[in-house]
Amino acid sequence: MNFLNPEFQIIRDKDRCIKCGACVRQCSYEVHVSDKDTGELYTNDINCVACHRCTSICPTRTLTVKKNESVYRESANWTSDYINQIFRQAETGGVLLSGMSNPQPYPIYWDKILLNASQVTNPSIDPLREPMETRTYIGAKPDKIEFDSNGKLKTKMPPQVKLEMPIMFSAMSFGSISLNAQKSLAAAAQQCGTLFNTGEGGLHEELMPYKDCAIVQVASGRFGVSKEYLDMGRIIEIKIGQGAKPGIGGHLPGEKINEDVSKTRMIPIGTDAISPAPHHDIYSIEDLRQLVYSLKEATNYQKPVSVKIAAVHNSAAIASGIARAGADIIVLDGFRGGTGAAPVRIRDNVGIPIELALAAVDERLRSESLRSKVSLIAAGSFRNSADVVKGIALGADAVYIASAALIAMGCHMCRQCHTGKCNWGIATQRSDLVKRLNPEIMSQRAANLLTAWNHEIKEMLGGMGINSIDSLRGNRLMLRGIGLSQKELDILGIKHAGE
Amino acid sequence: MKRIYAREQYCINCRLCECFCKTAHSVSKDIIKAHKTEKPEPVSRLFVEGDNMLSFAVNCRHCDKPACVEACITGAMVKDPETGIVINNSERCVGCLSCVLACPYGAVKAGNIAYKCDLCRGEEMPACVKNCPNRALIYIEGGSER
């Protein structure tokens, strides 16, 4: 007996259904079943995760996925989610896992921040008529620029990386996502003049053509890390934590370690890939400094070294320490960021929103005169270009997006990444599913998303009377809060709307 | 000439190509009517072989020297000298199915007469290619076929 009440219900319009069976063949969760004898189609609603592969592929748009009408007795306290979770745990005795981002209704500050526009006293700028610059250089900046007596540049610039738009693709490893998905992101990044991030999974040989736009990650498992790997990336990123699961390591189950993943990660086929919760050579800030400089030394000081942390209560002080430890770039990942797999309790309860962490870190770095020495990247659920503009105005140099990029490639946020059955060919290593993601199509869609956002950013900049993203960075006067408490406004460093 | 090529690495066995081919070769050109009510039932001119692990759509290669045309006993099967498209003239076809036997690709479908791909009769993009959700079918200038 299964105690669980199906979450979703599939409605099939029999008048429209042509019984082509595409839904049956496309559903990896075996929701759709074709009767062998009659050819009639049925659904096992209990298996449905609302990934919408069937509704999208159905040539006659026959199918509707609805919330199940069969309900438990309503309770504000004992919601059906909590009841179902207990049923699942009672059955398995295990930690609940989930994919993607924190779905709980915590405040989303992006939606409570409004942007400014020019009226009368200064003109708004039309991005179609005037140059509108979104190029950003990331990497440590010198204290000052010096010239010799002939006016020649004397200062040796630390390694800088040019981004044509202030949006990069966040870390998603080969293993957590498919090679086709990674390839699509890499190609889109190359097309748009920005970067993608290998995650902790090494760089697959098929991605070598894109190495110039790769951020190579070094995480606690050190999977795929070699001198060659470090040399290939534009930026080396030390991953300390991830917004979706601060304080937690990673676990890629052995069944996902096929030949390709094994080669790229440099581990035997079929073994679990376990990234420890901490780096076991970093138990304190001085240890981080050693790793930062080991990586710089190993790559001859040619590449910026980035340190990524999850946004937690003490982020501001930690970030200040990271800047002093020699990092060129600090990445802050907010608690609404996605993941390929995380314990539900961690994902839903640990960490803080990126907006608050970003504002606090930027302010702290400025008060300690460190901000201009490091680049600051924000991550953890940038859903649209307005979120990006607000993030940069709060103080970020650029942002990372991941969920948005996956959505562009078909992800419907069903949060089943951890099952490895992704019907969209994204979070899976099953070859029958991976091939559903054609990099020719999906790289273009991902690139289109970046291009579209960049256009929108330019429109918003123009409205504010700004023609370079440089003048938006940290320009909090362009922001106003709406419906926020004084404490929240103080932390964000912004005024309330109407002030 | 432009031909349809299947790329099995992207074929996801959804078989929408079959549905849209059938619709394109119906009288109503309406996908629901074509599948549910139209009589005689339209026939898809291509078909997907394989399963989820490995699949691809089989369709006529429109050969330079088509075996089906040589085998045809009535002259129904002809290769258009201008477009290169190999077409079975349903008025003349008597359903002997010699072409089905002769085709080295198994691309001619047997019914009461023989059915085969006509590249949607010169449409800019054949229906199967246009509606493939994963670009597993492409319509491009290629080399010669046999």
Place this chain on the structure above:
Amino acid sequence: MLKEGQVRIPSGCAIAAIMDKQAKPFSGSEIIKSIALMRDRSNGLGGGFAAYGIYPEYKECFALHIFYDNNQAKTLAEEFLNNHFDIKMCGVIPTKPTAGIKNSPKIWRYFALPNKIRLNSSGKNEDEYTARCVIRINSSIPGAYVFSSGKNMGAFKAVGFPEEVGEFYMLDEYKAYLWTAHGRFPTNTPGWWGGAHPFTLLNWSIVHNGEISSYDANRRYVEMFGYKCNLQTDTEVITYLFDLLVRKQGLSLETAAKVLTAPDWDIIDAMEQEEKEKYTALRATYSGALINGPFSIILGFDGGLVALNDRLKLRALMAAEDKEKIYFASEESAIRVVCPNPDTLWSVEGGTPVVAKVRG
């Protein structure tokens, strides 16, 4: 109503400047005439002048011009000054009753040298020491406001139309080799004298027309280097940017101007390798100093001036030369009223600084 500094007030403006390249001093009546012509561009809520070369007898001393709202402010500020400076001479700045100039604060002038012992123990040079003292008075003594702190130069400002301000301070009786002037059109009525322009720090003075949209990015950038933007005005932050880039970081004025109005990336991309590296390094490093939005500014300093327009040329600024004199004004007519037929006359280009220095 909140006063300047407690709220950010955008303004439109008129600006003008006249300089003698041989550093020959001339009376303020000429600049008053020029700025008066542009009365339409101000609304009587602020006007002011900066004059260079006016205090030759005290040229070694910092000339501190201070507004006091009340006696207590004066007592506190003088206590601070006596602790930190040796005052060589002080007194009320002479004014005469003028229609349109009301509610005058007490206006005092001190010729001061940094206290040697304090200066030495501070580990700073004379300029930095004085700048910090000025910032400290302005941010910590309520009712006291140092509005001029350079050597052999001075700012004179008030709430009123600029020509009335000139009359009030009797500027026709001063002789300077460089005059700049400002008429203000704030979109609010602060009625505070400190908020009028020019804004000055040490020898820098700025008159500015425009409303910069990058204000908060610039403010938060300079505040990292120990500045405090008390007034929340564009001129204040632009002055600090110049001070930072030129005095503290050692960039040339031209280069500093090219940081503030950086060339477009398209232009940088098309440069020769060496230039490209230089400008890329400047833009990447000083991105927080890029000024955006419409502005035209005239920055006065010891021995010259820089005139600068925003990158898109969204504000008017004309320049003219006639023999040994160089003129700038928001409108051509304001130049022609004092110099009807200049040798050359041109519109200052967007993002292209015009630097004029006295000879020798």
